[in-house]
Amino acid sequence: MNRVSPKALLNSKWTRSKVTNKEKHFVVIAVEINEDQQVTECIIQAVMTKSEYAIDWRDLKMSDNWLMGWK
Numbered sequence: 001m002n003r004v005s006p007k008a009l010l011n012s013k014w015t016r017s018k019v020t021n022k023e024k025h026f027v028v029i030a031v032e033i034n035e036d037q038q039v040t041e042c043i044i045q046a047v048m049t050k051s052e053y054a055i056d057w058r059d060l061k062m063s064d065n066w067l068m069g070w071k
Helices: 057-061
Strands: 013-020 023-033 039-046 052-055 066-068
Touching (some): 057 066
Antiparallel strands (some): 039 052
8 A cells, every 4th residue: 555645645656557548657736635634636647648637546545556656
């Protein structure tokens, strides 16, 4: 399990274990935090295609799907 801090999400780099649409490397480009300091929205962008996806930031904790950094 990856250790992910909501405060360190913005601009963090991730590698998807299972490549889809030739998208493997991603960067977190937007994080929205509410007044209770909880993440309400997390947007990642594929490095090669520039496609953007809204994801649940807790999914990044799943080390079988995501690796920290670009591998």
